[in-house]
Amino acid sequence: MPFEQLLKEIETRRRKALAMGGPQKLARRKAPGILNARERIERLFDEGTFIESGMFAVSARPEDREATPADGKVTGFGRINGREVAVISNDFTVKGASSAAINIKKLKHMKAVARKHGIPVVFLGESTGARMPDVMGASSIGSKDDPVEYQRMRESPWAAAVLGHCYGSSAWYGSMADFCVMRKGAVMAVSSPRLVSMAVGREVDPEELGGWRVHSEVSGIVDQVVDTDEEALDAIKRFLSYLPGHHMEPPPAHPVPAGSEDAIKDVLKLLPESNTRAYDARKIIRAIVDRDSMFEMKSRFGRAVVTALARLDGRSIGVIANNPLHKGGAIGADECQKVQNFFVLCDSFNVPIVFLVDQPGFLVGMEGEQKGVTGKVMNWLNAMTLVTVPKISVVLRKSYGLAVSNMGAGGNADEVACWVTAEVSFMKPEFGARIVYGASPDEPEKFAEAAAKMSRGTTAYDMAAVYTAQNVIDPRETRGYLKRMLEVHTMRLTDGVGRHLMRSWPTSY
Numbered sequence: 001m002p003f004e005q006l007l008k009e010i011e012t013r014r015r016k017a018l019a020m021g022g023p024q025k026l027a028r029r030k031a032p033g034i035l036n037a038r039e040r041i042e043r044l045f046d047e048g049t050f051i052e053s054g055m056f057a058v059s060a061r062p063e064d065r066e067a068t069p070a071d072g073k074v075t076g077f078g079r080i081n082g083r084e085v086a087v088i089s090n091d092f093t094v095k096g097a098s099s100a101a102i103n104i105k106k107l108k109h110m111k112a113v114a115r116k117h118g119i120p121v122v123f124l125g126e127s128t129g130a131r132m133p134d135v136m137g138a139s140s141i142g143s144k145d146d147p148v149e150y151q152r153m154r155e156s157p158w159a160a161a162v163l164g165h166c167y168g169s170s171a172w173y174g175s176m177a178d179f180c181v182m183r184k185g186a187v188m189a190v191s192s193p194r195l196v197s198m199a200v201g202r203e204v205d206p207e208e209l210g211g212w213r214v215h216s217e218v219s220g221i222v223d224q225v226v227d228t229d230e231e232a233l234d235a236i237k238r239f240l241s242y243l244p245g246h247h248m249e250p251p252p253a254h255p256v257p258a259g260s261e262d263a264i265k266d267v268l269k270l271l272p273e274s275n276t277r278a279y280d281a282r283k284i285i286r287a288i289v290d291r292d293s294m295f296e297m298k299s300r301f302g303r304a305v306v307t308a309l310a311r312l313d314g315r316s317i318g319v320i321a322n323n324p325l326h327k328g329g330a331i332g333a334d335e336c337q338k339v340q341n342f343f344v345l346c347d348s349f350n351v352p353i354v355f356l357v358d359q360p361g362f363l364v365g366m367e368g369e370q371k372g373v374t375g376k377v378m379n380w381l382n383a384m385t386l387v388t389v390p391k392i393s394v395v396l397r398k399s400y401g402l403a404v405s406n407m408g409a410g411g412n413a414d415e416v417a418c419w420v421t422a423e424v425s426f427m428k429p430e431f432g433a434r435i436v437y438g439a440s441p442d443e444p445e446k447f448a449e450a451a452a453k454m455s456r457g458t459t460a461y462d463m464a465a466v467y468t469a470q471n472v473i474d475p476r477e478t479r480g481y482l483k484r485m486l487e488v489h490t491m492r493l494t495d496g497v498g499r500h501l502m503r504s505w506p507t508s509y
Contacts, residue, residue: 017055017069021093029093035229037074037091040124040163043233044087045078052076054106059095061134068094072127073103075110077119080237083245084117086110088173089124092164096128099169100135107169108149115155118246122236123160123177129168129191152176154348154503156246159239161232162186162215162222165206175221178345179239179297181232182212182222220301220337238295242309242316243349247503250350250496251316256290263287264479271475275358275397275423281306281323284356284396288479290314297342302334303327304363307342309351313483318346321356322407324397331403332363333371336380344505347387350498352486355393355408361401381405383505384412388498390489392482395422395460395469409468415485417471418460419478424468425458 020026020036029036035043041050053076059068072094077086088107090097114121150172152158160177162170166188174180174188182188189196189210197204207213215222226232244251267287272279286294289310296308303326308319320339322329346353362368362377384391384406393408395418404424409416418424463469473481491497 013056020069020091025093033228034164036093037089037097037124037126040161040229040233041074041076041078041087041089043230044122044124044237045080045085046082050076050078050087053109054103057102057106059134060101064095070094071100071103071106072097073106075106077113080240083240084119085122085240086114086119087122087124090126090170092126092128095131097126097170098128098131100131104169115153118156118248120157120159120240120243120245122240123158123170123173124233125160125162125166125170125174125188126164126186127166127168127170150176152504154178154247154344154500157240157243157349159236161229161236162188163229163232165192166210167192171210178243178348179224179236180215180222181224181226181235181239182215183229183232184212184225184227187211188215188221216298216300218301220298220334220341223297225300239309242295242311242351247348247350247500248497250491253314254290254311256311256314257292260289260291261479263291264476267475267478271396271421275421278324278328280325281321281329281356281358282308285310285319285321288312288356288482289317289319294319297345298338302332302336302338304329304331305335305338307338312354312479312486315486316351317486318342318351318353319356320353320407322359324358327363329359330361330363331359331377331406332368333373333376335363336373336376339380340376340383340505343383343387344502347389347498347502348500350389350491350496352390352392352489353387354482355391355413357393357395357399357407358397359399359403359407361403377402377406381412383502386501386505388501390414390486390491392485392489393417394473394478394482395419395424395463396475397421397423399424409463414489415471416463416469417473417481417485418463418469419475420460420472421475422460422463422469422472423458424460424463 026036055070057071058065059071072091074089074091077084088110110121158177159179160174162174162182164186166174171188171190187206187210193204193206193209196209212225216225224235226235242251264287270279270283270287285308289312293311294308298307304323306321306323310317310319320342362373391408391413393413393416399407405412460472464472
């Protein structure tokens with residue numbers, strides 16, 4: 001065949017692949033402002049850096065080859081802020097981006113290259129699930145021979161976006177990712193509402209089944225919720241900026257924004273003098289970390305604890321802070337699961353952890369027990385023994401009960417410091433007065449005397465006296481203190497790389 005004809009053929013085939021499911025289907029998406037699979041990739045990557053892998057792949061079924069450009073999943077490599085990243089972008093205009101033999105091979109290739117060469121993977125989810133009738137029968141779904149297909153050893157970060165109806169593989173990889181962002185209006189579930197409705201014998205609402213409120217507030221799988229595709233892609237780019245490209249290097253350093261030293265000077269204005277008054281811990285975090293660097297994870301789930309990536313002096317840190325604004329900061333089952341998930345992320349990718357402590361203990365009551373809070377508290381403590389990145393704990397106000405250990409004391413952090421406002425004990429002194437001395441607020445003098453007795457030995461200086469806390473600091477010194485302690489505890493012997501003992505810990509729970 002002449003060269004000219006060969007070159008003409010490749011251009012024809014390229015145009016067909018780039019046309020995806022055709023102009024009508026693309027137009028229907030464009031009208032409500034939803035990006036298509038290739039527009040999402042264009043938004044994600046640095047301009048001109050995307051190179052496609054599998055453009056000419058089509059269905060394995062001869063009768064479907066003409067109707068399956070790229071077989072419904074656009075895959076390849078590009079750069080985000082100069083760093084190499086692999087991508088799988090589901091093309092819903094081609095058979096609903098349903099999973100089939102060839103596009104699964106493409107997905108597996110992206111994962112394999114990323115694992116072998118240490119580059120992050122981004123999954124842009126929108127799919128109907130498995131392709132029918134391709135996967136029917138024992139010769140298909142029953143003949144799978146890949147026991148490690150869904151294994152995660154966290155060699156490189158994974159990020160996922162739920163950008164439409166996500167069933168099957170889009171749900172699996174959204175749930176397995178280190179970061180999952182969901183657009184409002186999208187749905188993520190094992191199976192479609194239609195199939196679920198048939199199974200349960202009643203009509204099932206998609207939002208009720210797997211909408212953004214379900215996964216951001218109840219299941220806890222989704223880390224952030226956004227309004228548009230563009231916001232979701234920007235969130236992924238920002239998330240990856242805090243992490244290394246792979247587990248064998250430290251996170252990248254960034255310039256320190258101007259004004260980052262200013263907010264901590266007024267931190268006492270953010271903390272009520274009464275330790276029974278609520279405040280928003282996120283304001284304290286923002287005062288400590290580099291300006292505009294706080295990136296919160298799972299803000300709608302387990303809200304009595306804040307988990308956030310941030311930067312301190314240009315270096316990535318993970319922050320775990322009790323938040324008295326919700327349930328007084330009492331730690332429940334959801335908070336335990338949220339923190340465990342964050343431990344896995346930070347330890348897997350060499351991100352030091354800072355605890356900011358102000359908690360009244362664990363949430364008591366029937367709901368917590370029914371959710372297995374005791375087991376989850378133990379899982380938290382067990383997970384802490386496996387975390388090998390530096391851990392620095394600062395007690396801001398109160399810290400009571402076994403949760404004192406969960407938040408870093410008791411040898412669970414490399415350094416513990418107390419603000420001058422700190423109080424540490426087994427329980428709130430007023431409760432102790434009732435239980436130990438049988439005192440009642442109805443007898444003010446007796447109650448005050450009993451509470452005073454229960455308050456003995458609970459100050460920051462009492463912690464420092466027995467060297468359970470290594471320092472007592474002025475709250476306004478917190479930023480400088482943390483910067484120096486993280487410098488002291490830098491993992492020099494391993495070039496900033498931890499041991500990754502949690503690399504196989506389940507991502508979802």
